[in-house]
Amino acid sequence: MGTVSPLTIQSVGIDIGTSTTQLVVSRLTVKNIAPGALVPRLAITDKVVLYKSEIHRTPIDGQNRIDAERIYSLIREDLSSAGVSPHEIDTGAVIITGEAARRENAKSISAKVAEFSGKFVVATAGGKLEAIIAGKGSGAADRSRRDFSTVANIDIGGGTTNIGVFNSGSALDSCCINIGGRLLEVNRSTQRVTSISKPMHLILNDLKIDLGNGDHVTLDLLRRICQRMAKVVLECLGLLDETSLLKKLLTTSPLRHDYELNTIMVSGGVADYVYSPSPNMSFEQATEYDDIGPLVGSEFAACVRSNSLPMEQSVETIRATVIGAGAQTLDVSGSTIQVDDQLLPFKNVPVAIPFPGTIPLDVTAIAGAVSQSISNFYDNDAIEKVAIGLPGRQYFDFKDVQLLAAGLLQGLDCLIRKALPVIIVLEADIGKVLGQTMRAINGEINIVCIDQLVVAEGDYIDIGKSLTGGTVVPVIIKTLVFETRQV
Amino acid sequence: MDKHTEQYIVESVLKQLRERETAKGSRSGESVAADLASAVNTNTINDPVELEAKNFIGIENPKNMEALKVMRESSPARILMGRSGARQRTPSLLNFMADHAAAIDAVLTDVSAEFLEKNNLFKVVTVVKDKDEYLMRPDLGRQLSDTAKQEILQSCEKGKQVQIIIVDGLSSTAIESNVADVMPALIQGLESQGLTVGKPFFIQYGRVGVMDEVAPLLECDVVVEFIGERPGLVTAQSMSAYMAYRPDHTTIEAGRTVVSNIHRNGTPPAEAGAHLATIVKKMIDNKVSGMKLSALSH
Numbered sequence: 163m164g165t166v167s168p169l170t171i172q173s174v175g176i177d178i179g180t181s182t183t184q185l186v187v188s189r190l191t192v193k194n195i196a197p198g199a200l201v202p203r204l205a206i207t208d209k210v211v212l213y214k215s216e217i218h219r220t221p222i223d224g225q226n227r228i229d230a231e232r233i234y235s236l237i238r239e240d241l242s243s244a245g246v247s248p249h250e251i252d253t254g255a256v257i258i259t260g261e262a263a264r265r266e267n268a269k270s271i272s273a274k275v276a277e278f279s280g281k282f283v284v285a286t287a288g289g290k291l292e293a294i295i296a297g298k299g300s301g302a303a304d305r306s307r308r309d310f311s312t313v314a315n316i317d318i319g320g321g322t323t324n325i326g327v328f329n330s331g332s333a334l335d336s337c338c339i340n341i342g343g344r345l346l347e348v349n350r351s352t353q354r355v356t357s358i359s360k361p362m363h364l365i366l367n368d369l370k371i372d373l374g375n376g377d378h379v380t381l382d383l384l385r386r387i388c389q390r391m392a393k394v395v396l397e398c399l400g401l402l403d404e405t406s407l408l409k410k411l412l413t414t415s416p417l418r419h420d421y422e423l424n425t426i427m428v429s430g431g432v433a434d435y436v437y438s439p440s441p442n443m444s445f446e447q448a449t450e451y452d453d454i455g456p457l458v459g460s461e462f463a464a465c466v467r468s469n470s471l472p473m474e475q476s477v478e479t480i481r482a483t484v485i486g487a488g489a490q491t492l493d494v495s496g497s498t499i500q501v502d503d504q505l506l507p508f509k510n511v512p513v514a515i516p517f518p519g520t521i522p523l524d525v526t527a528i529a530g531a532v533s534q535s536i537s538n539f540y541d542n543d544a545i546e547k548v549a550i551g552l553p554g555r556q557y558f559d560f561k562d563v564q565l566l567a568a569g570l571l572q573g574l575d576c577l578i579r580k581a582l583p584v585i586i587v588l589e590a591d592i593g594k595v596l597g598q599t600m601r602a603i604n605g606e607i608n609i610v611c612i613d614q615l616v617v618a619e620g621d622y623i624d625i626g627k628s629l630t631g632g633t634v635v636p637v638i639i640k641t642l643v644f645e646t647r648q649v
Numbered sequence: 650m651d652k653h654t655e656q657y658i659v660e661s662v663l664k665q666l667r668e669r670e671t672a673k674g675s676r677s678g679e680s681v682a683a684d685l686a687s688a689v690n691t692n693t694i695n696d697p698v699e700l701e702a703k704n705f706i707g708i709e710n711p712k713n714m715e716a717l718k719v720m721r722e723s724s725p726a727r728i729l730m731g732r733s734g735a736r737q738r739t740p741s742l743l744n745f746m747a748d749h750a751a752a753i754d755a756v757l758t759d760v761s762a763e764f765l766e767k768n769n770l771f772k773v774v775t776v777v778k779d780k781d782e783y784l785m786r787p788d789l790g791r792q793l794s795d796t797a798k799q800e801i802l803q804s805c806e807k808g809k810q811v812q813i814i815i816v817d818g819l820s821s822t823a824i825e826s827n828v829a830d831v832m833p834a835l836i837q838g839l840e841s842q843g844l845t846v847g848k849p850f851f852i853q854y855g856r857v858g859v860m861d862e863v864a865p866l867l868e869c870d871v872v873v874e875f876i877g878e879r880p881g882l883v884t885a886q887s888m889s890a891y892m893a894y895r896p897d898h899t900t901i902e903a904g905r906t907v908v909s910n911i912h913r914n915g916t917p918p919a920e921a922g923a924h925l926a927t928i929v930k931k932m933i934d935n936k937v938s939g940m941k942l943s944a945l946s947h
Contacts, residue, residue, distance in 0.1 A: 199907045200915075201908060310716035311715070329715075557917065558917070558919060559919060560831075560834050560918070560922070563919050592917060592919060594923035594924055594927075595838075595923035597923075598834075598837060598838050598841060602837055602841055
């Protein structure tokens, strides 16, 4: 059973951000990487971006909401220029990021876009996940893997700055602050303020600047504002002393600062102005997009230079998030799993973690912890699909597997009685035998038991239909999706 | 060190030496020998050396410790051990010798009677007389003795779809560490797919090809043979599962399917059992095994 021919997956990523909307089409190759006589182990071995769309302004309607109809037609046009029809898409991720996620109809946009192709996964990403996606798309995660170093990716967008920290290829830490190029909108010909966002009021207060809509601004004033914004980002990274403004602008918990950074990288719409700053920008250049984006970039670059911080060029700048969303969010499960394929796909299934440490090898103890962990999610009468996550590489012999199977089924009794499927996500490579053993105990239930995946409390998981004849399933693990605090 | 401390140390060492002298004098040689013998019998002699952990990184002042840790996790090979001058460090050498000894033990010991009883396996022997002959004559390890054939026919039912056999091969250790987990998982998987399974048994002094005699004898469709792999210095516990569809004296090696590296740090035995059940089902559905079965996946 050594050879399973490589399989390609066409994946579409769409990023609807505060200022821009983009689309990419990527091709992922899934291949067996285990040598001949071993149990096959499938992994994504290659990621190629086939098509990058134009960078569109995010369409906003008269009531300051994202214009769902125009987004829908943008996607349709982009896909036709890419030469891809909806039925050729195997998987896709639409993420609504930054300030856009807060606009009141973000959720209905998700639904509208998902109608396009049932295979799309849609998420209002939330600051932390967005930071990780951007860091994977920008090349920061790969860089840290190659050098075994710690790299912080700073994705400066229109409304938010998402910082993802990677160590040896894996996400270590992340946070989100309300710093962005579009917090202040200025008409470039009249040189007057047209819109001041809530976070910008906080920044102006901190600088003791009194500014209102319609006020005339000078380049020097804008520069002072942007300098302050750049400093807040470095404060957030722990490279400058913290001020009270940082606390006010954070939308997530701050970074932990219990590691040493080796390198920083910048992505997002502002990044190109960080890497090629023009120190003598004119007012017209600084407000080219009727906002302060270019100036935020060049002031950030100046701030990095004056503090002599090790900054490296990222592989992707403005497209980092969309590339991350299209090519980097997908994972594949272990190849020995037990799934009832007709049940799939599942979307946005919350993950319960019954055992923070070692799993006790006792049926009653397992059942108790499992039923406790799912009761945290739902009231008993309104129970919905929930996945049980069992992280950790604990070793299970066959007797242990039998105990675990019995305990899980007993603990999930209330789910089973409502005819809901049993969904188990394991890290240890015992998915198939556990699924089979549960099936042997109760032949009636629907089981999706997948392994070699690490999930954590608070994750949501999407599981797609199986690939290569039932041997693996594509999976998207959405870490801390709904964690972002609203400002 | 002040003078008082120095004097104290000298005195206590001398005192201990004097006590030992007295002890030696007062005991007969026989009583010491008896003590030793009982220590050996009850296994109370402690391991004289404590072995260094296998994941120890012995490189001094590495430039990038993080990188070394990632490499250390990526392979069980003997890397990053550090050195003493031009040679390996003593703890590395001791680990090497201990692993070598475990490998030799795996080949030379026999699968115990307790193990067979516990797993409800009866034992038959090939035409091989003893371990030395077994090691020198691979051809004999493929032939069942007449007694063995009679015993098998007496204890097993003919015409089952799947026959499981356990063969010592080159590692009895592998058999004793994995069979109790892999076999029930396999049987559970086979039965849940509606396949009939014959009574498993153990073959001493056997080679892979012994399955070619078992299948015609019991008229089964598929033989699943668990056999101890030739031990290396990483683990002596690795076991393989060889499978073939209706093997007989005409079967060539390309006609067998193998899943190797079954042990707790490779493919976990319980999971391997469940995986094997799927492969066996595919063999029976398609009436092929080995390379022909692999070709079907394309």
